[in-house]
Amino acid sequence: MTDLSQNPAGAAPRKHGGSLLEKSPHTRKRNAAETRFKAYGIAAITAGLIMLLVLVTTIVGKGTGAFQQTFVTLNVELLEAKLDKKGNRDLADIKKVTTFGYAPIIKGAMEAAIEDLGIETSLKSKELAGILSKDVAAQLRDYVIANPDQIGQTVEFRFLASSRVDGYLKGRVTRDSIVNDKNISAEQLDLVDALAAAGVLEKTFNLDFIFGADASDARPEAAGIGVSMLGSLFMMLVVLALALPIGVAASIYLEEFAPQNWLTDMIEVNISNLAAVPSIVFGILGLAVFINYMHLPTSAPLVGGLVLTLMTLPTIIISTRASLKSVPPSIRDAALGVGASKMQAVFHHVLPLAAPGILTGTIIGLAQALGETAPLLLIGMVGFIASNAPETLADGLLAPNSAMPAQIYEWAKRADPAFYERAWGGIIILLLFLVTMNTLAVILRRRFERRW
Amino acid sequence: MPTFWLVVLLIALAAAGFYGGRRRAIATAAGNVKNLHSLPSYYGYHVALSAFVPAIAALLVWLLAQPMFIETRVSGMIPAAAVPESSSIGLVMSDVRRVAEGLDLAVEQGLLSAREARNAVAGEQDLRALMGEVGVALGSEVRPEVLKAAQAYRNLSHAGRTAMTVVVTLLALGGFASAYVRTHKDFRARNVVERAVLALLVLAASLAILTTVGIVLSMLFETKNFFGLHSWTDFFFGSTWAPNFRGGSELSILPLLWGTLYISFIALLVAVPVGLFAAIYLSEYASGAVRAFAKPLLEILAGIPTIVYGLFALLTVGPALADLFGKGGLLGVEWMAGATSVLTAGLVMGIMLIPFVSSLSDDIINAVPQAMRDGSLGLGATKSETVRQVVMPAALPGIVGAVLLAASRAIGETMIVVMGAGAIAKFSANPLESMTTITTRIVSQLTGDTDFASPETLVAFALGLTLFVLTLGLNVLALYIVRKYREQYE
Numbered sequence: 001m002t003d004l005s006q007n008p009a010g011a012a013p014r015k016h017g018g019s020l021l022e023k024s025p026h027t028r029k030r031n032a033a034e035t036r037f038k039a040y041g042i043a044a045i046t047a048g049l050i051m052l053l054v055l056v057t058t059i060v061g062k063g064t065g066a067f068q069q070t071f072v073t074l075n076v077e078l079l080e081a082k083l084d085k086k087g088n089r090d091l092a093d094i095k096k097v098t099t100f101g102y103a104p105i106i107k108g109a110m111e112a113a114i115e116d117l118g119i120e121t122s123l124k125s126k127e128l129a130g131i132l133s134k135d136v137a138a139q140l141r142d143y144v145i146a147n148p149d150q151i152g153q154t155v156e157f158r159f160l161a162s163s164r165v166d167g168y169l170k171g172r173v174t175r176d177s178i179v180n181d182k183n184i185s186a187e188q189l190d191l192v193d194a195l196a197a198a199g200v201l202e203k204t205f206n207l208d209f210i211f212g213a214d215a216s217d218a219r220p221e222a223a224g225i226g227v228s229m230l231g232s233l234f235m236m237l238v239v240l241a242l243a244l245p246i247g248v249a250a251s252i253y254l255e256e257f258a259p260q261n262w263l264t265d266m267i268e269v270n271i272s273n274l275a276a277v278p279s280i281v282f283g284i285l286g287l288a289v290f291i292n293y294m295h296l297p298t299s300a301p302l303v304g305g306l307v308l309t310l311m312t313l314p315t316i317i318i319s320t321r322a323s324l325k326s327v328p329p330s331i332r333d334a335a336l337g338v339g340a341s342k343m344q345a346v347f348h349h350v351l352p353l354a355a356p357g358i359l360t361g362t363i364i365g366l367a368q369a370l371g372e373t374a375p376l377l378l379i380g381m382v383g384f385i386a387s388n389a390p391e392t393l394a395d396g397l398l399a400p401n402s403a404m405p406a407q408i409y410e411w412a413k414r415a416d417p418a419f420y421e422r423a424w425g426g427i428i429i430l431l432l433f434l435v436t437m438n439t440l441a442v443i444l445r446r447r448f449e450r451r452w
Numbered sequence: 453m454p455t456f457w458l459v460v461l462l463i464a465l466a467a468a469g470f471y472g473g474r475r476r477a478i479a480t481a482a483g484n485v486k487n488l489h490s491l492p493s494y495y496g497y498h499v500a501l502s503a504f505v506p507a508i509a510a511l512l513v514w515l516l517a518q519p520m521f522i523e524t525r526v527s528g529m530i531p532a533a534a535v536p537e538s539s540s541i542g543l544v545m546s547d548v549r550r551v552a553e554g555l556d557l558a559v560e561q562g563l564l565s566a567r568e569a570r571n572a573v574a575g576e577q578d579l580r581a582l583m584g585e586v587g588v589a590l591g592s593e594v595r596p597e598v599l600k601a602a603q604a605y606r607n608l609s610h611a612g613r614t615a616m617t618v619v620v621t622l623l624a625l626g627g628f629a630s631a632y633v634r635t636h637k638d639f640r641a642r643n644v645v646e647r648a649v650l651a652l653l654v655l656a657a658s659l660a661i662l663t664t665v666g667i668v669l670s671m672l673f674e675t676k677n678f679f680g681l682h683s684w685t686d687f688f689f690g691s692t693w694a695p696n697f698r699g700g701s702e703l704s705i706l707p708l709l710w711g712t713l714y715i716s717f718i719a720l721l722v723a724v725p726v727g728l729f730a731a732i733y734l735s736e737y738a739s740g741a742v743r744a745f746a747k748p749l750l751e752i753l754a755g756i757p758t759i760v761y762g763l764f765a766l767l768t769v770g771p772a773l774a775d776l777f778g779k780g781g782l783l784g785v786e787w788m789a790g791a792t793s794v795l796t797a798g799l800v801m802g803i804m805l806i807p808f809v810s811s812l813s814d815d816i817i818n819a820v821p822q823a824m825r826d827g828s829l830g831l832g833a834t835k836s837e838t839v840r841q842v843v844m845p846a847a848l849p850g851i852v853g854a855v856l857l858a859a860s861r862a863i864g865e866t867m868i869v870v871m872g873a874g875a876i877a878k879f880s881a882n883p884l885e886s887m888t889t890i891t892t893r894i895v896s897q898l899t900g901d902t903d904f905a906s907p908e909t910l911v912a913f914a915l916g917l918t919l920f921v922l923t924l925g926l927n928v929l930a931l932y933i934v935r936k937y938r939e940q941y942e
Contacts, residue, residue, distance in 0.1 A: 002498070006893075017772070018813070022629060030834055030837070031834070033834070033836055033837075034834045034835060034836045034837075037835075037836035037839070037840075038733070038737055038836070040729045040733075040834075041729045041730065041732055041733025041734075041736075042733060044726045044727075044728075044729030044730040044733065045724070045729075045730045045734070045746050045750070047726050048726055048727075048746075048749075048750050048753065048806050048807075049728055049746065049749055049750070051806070052749060052750070052752060052753055055753075055756070055760075055764060055803075058764065059760070062767075112669070114679075136643040225553055227937065245656075246656045246659060247656075249652065249656035249657070250653070250656040250657040250659065250660065252653055253650075253653035253654055253656065254657055254658040257650060257653065258657070266661060267657050267658065267660055267661060270661050270663075270664045271660045272931065273556070273662060273664065273924060273927060273928075274660060274663060275532055276860060276861075276923065276924075276927045277864075277920065277923065277924070278616060278856070278863070278864025278866070278891070278920075278923055279864070279866065280864065280891050280894055280916070280919070281667060281671075281865045281920050282667075282866070282915055283839070283918065284667075284670070284894065284898070284913065284916040285663075285666055285667045285671075285813075286913070288670035288671070288673075288674060288913070289666055289670055292520065293519065293520075294515070294516070295519060295549075310663050313659070313660070313663075314606060317660075324914075341642065341646060343649060343650070345644040348681055362537050367755075370757075371756075371757025371758075371759065371760075372757065372758075373757065373758065373759040373762075373866075373867050374758070374866035374867055374891070374895070376868075377870075377895050377898075377899055378894075378895065378898050378899065379571055380899070383899065383900065396458075397665045403617045405757060405759040408759055409759055409762070409867070409871075412762070412763050412767070413869065420767055420834070422765070423763055423767075424767075427759070427760050427763060428761075430614065430757065430759075431756070431760070432570070434755065434757070451457060
């Protein structure tokens with residue numbers, strides 16, 4: 001009792017004072033520091049995720065436009081007087097009419113369409129045709145050469161609108177932004193509005209972007225990624241045909257047979273270093289060895305494939321070794337125990353069990369190679385227009401072509417902003433491929449992964 | 453494509469060898485497989501491998517060696533007087549190759565007979581027009597020495613190709629025959645085949661060494677040429693980068709190195725704090741669900757191709773920064789001239805490196821033994837105090853290694869700086885100015901029309917070699933630190 005009275009309300013002066021229920025300033029400081037520290041962590045993760053979100057929304061927001069294109073539907077009268085003056089449907093004569101010769105026909109078709117729809121406009125016929133792509137004459141000519149019997153008839157065509165008109169419908173081009181533009185005028189945009197209202201001019205899904213060829217600087221509306229997609233495909237075939245067998249063979253040696261000696265050490269050090277060498281250095285190697293020394297053709301997917309093979313090998317070797325390592329030694333022992341040689345044990349038993357892991361690693365390596373750009377710049381896969389799809393296997397490997405990432409870079413360099421939309425669209429396609437490949441790898445791993 | 457058909461022939465021989473060897477082995481065992489030393493297919497593999505492997509190896513070596521041999525022979529034929537003042541033997545040789553190629557094409561298209569091509573004399577016909585007709589554009593009239601050298605070049609390469617076909621075919625047939633003759637029921641086919649397969653495996657593994665040697669040699673060789681044309685003191689210690697294709701260029705690596713390091717520094721300034729704190733949060737604080745959600749999402753950033761980041765820098769980040777700091781921008785300052793700048797490239801590269809830093813640091817933090825944390829928490833430290841005073845010091849060497857690896861990635865990164873950093877080489881501390889880097893210059897010196905006899909092109913190889921050495925050094929250092937640290941807790 002006396003103790004109690006001496007220390008009223010238990011207020012023994014503890015070092016930092018106060019009760020246990022009441023936090024001392026020091027504790028509060030420490031707890032605040034704790035909360036702050038945790039907040040930094042959350043902020044860092046949020047920052048990372050926001051950046052991912054911004055990146056994805058930018059790509060989707062800017063790229064989806066490339067999958068839509070503005071087309072104008074017109075009835076064109078293929079005048080015999082202009083296209084086949086002699087009237088004998090001789091192909092050689094028809095071919096003599098250049099794309100310039102088709103311009104009046106297109107102008108006439110535009111005028112007729114506007115008259116039919118009853119649209120009032122003060123534009124001259126040349127300006128009327130200006131809302132169509134420069135590609136239209138070539139399209140018409142190709143059609144006539146393919147179907148000479150249609151001359152003299154009226155045929156319905158779907159023509160590409162020019163990139164400015166397309167941009168106007170997509171909101172990229174506005175009436176303010178064209179004040180100093182020589183390619184399009186406000187009157188033409190009025191006409192576009194009228195045509196759109198009449199349903200002659202409309203924005204639809206653009207299959208040509210996915211499967212078409214690249215186009216020259218002046219015709220962004222006609223550019224497609226299809227041909228460079230083929231270039232990428234052929235490169236991936238080369239990578240698969242070389243990197244998979246070589247990588248698997250190298251991993252089998254290192255994991256199953258290699259003795260502990262300087263050669264093995266040297267190989268291991270080299271592989272881990274090659275995995276970290278900047279990709280541009282592989283481009284220099286490709287230029288020096290495959291093109292300057294071996295005189296393989298520049299811009300050929302074969303060369304690109306060889307360079308990417310060297311780049312992908314370390315990835316494949318590292319993942320293959322991991323999956324060989326995960327096969328338990330008891331499998332090998334059992335095989336050796338029933339009389340198999342070491343080679344038979346590895347090839348007949350270990351390798352099949354490791355196959356899903358090897359496949360997963362290969363797909364991931366291929367995905368990496370598919371997105372790689374820098375080495376392709378040095379072996380000349382940019383700077384020209386990939387306009388012809390290869391027809392044979394040898395052509396696909398040896399004829400100059402582009403590749404998807406190189407094509408995207410090429411579009412990003414061009415002056416017309418209409419190409420930027422194509423570049424973002426190309427990135428969507430590229431990322432779709434990568435996502436598919438990685439998903440496939442994950443599914444394979446889930447489906448076949450074995451825990452021993 | 454004669455090489456192609458030669459390979460097809462080899463494959464056909466190998467297939468025939470497989471069946472032939474197998475059948476012969478079974479025949480010598482009187483149809484009873486039990487009498488054989490090895491399984492029947494091993495006899496088949498034996499014949500197939502003997503026919504295929506030496507022949508294809510000879511083919512590859514021949515294809516690699518022939519150009520070198522012909523090159524030295526033909527360039528020895530060109531007298532020093534025939535090389536013009538402003539040119540070099542390399543340029544004359546490329547003319548020779550083009551003329552030879554033009555003659556080949558002309559013969560192929562029937563414009564010249566084989567005899568005419570062999571005996572053509574410069575000046576008698578308009579060879580330049582002829583070459584133009586088959587699609588080989590020549591800069592000037594064909595000079596007699598060049599034409600002579602080109603004819604020698606053609607003769608040698610024709611002879612070489614014929615000899616190659618003969619040698620390879622003979623090797624294949626010889627291998628086939630000797631293996632086929634040796635096939636007998638007592639022959640130890642399996643042992644022989646397994647030894648051969650092992651040799652092939654060793655060969656595949658050695659390709660890694662071969663690649664490294666190829667990288668180093670190809671760059672070393674051209675770098676040597678470069679230093680023959682340009683002083684090495686200017687390259688390493690000069691202060692200006694001003695390539696001029698008319699000669700008299702100043703090619704110093706220092707301004708490029710400055711740009712490279714500055715951009716990498718900014719990238720690390722973004723990536724290291726974000727990545728490190730993300731790793732600490734994920735490994736020390738986050739619940740399993742958050743970890744399973746956030747970690748793979750962050751790692752997506754590492755799987756995105758660099759061209760995407762490059763486009764992001766060029767078309768989104770750069771213009772956004774220009775809107776902030778540029779003329780008529782939101783801040784009302786005029787610090788930025790265009791969209792490309794050190795900051796543009798650095799920021800975007802930083803985003804790319806976040807997952808790199810975070811997943812490496814995450815592994816390293818997880819490797820710190822739990823007992824150390826428990827001890828610290830038991831003494832009354834809060835979680836953050838434990839992380840700062842116990843876990844971090846223990847993990848520091850590993851994290852330094854991770855940062856060094858990220859730095860090496862940043863230095864070697866190409867697409868982001870090509871599209872986001874600009875092309876002006878200078879020393880400046882202003883992050884809003886555009887600067888250029890080593891990788892950017894490699895790309896610009898080696899794309900488009902290049903002339904492999906001018907220092908302006910060859911400098912790219914010297915830059916590449918420097919880059920290779922720099923990143924290699926960083927990687928080796930980082931791996932050394934990480935390995936040393938790992939040993940501490942194992």
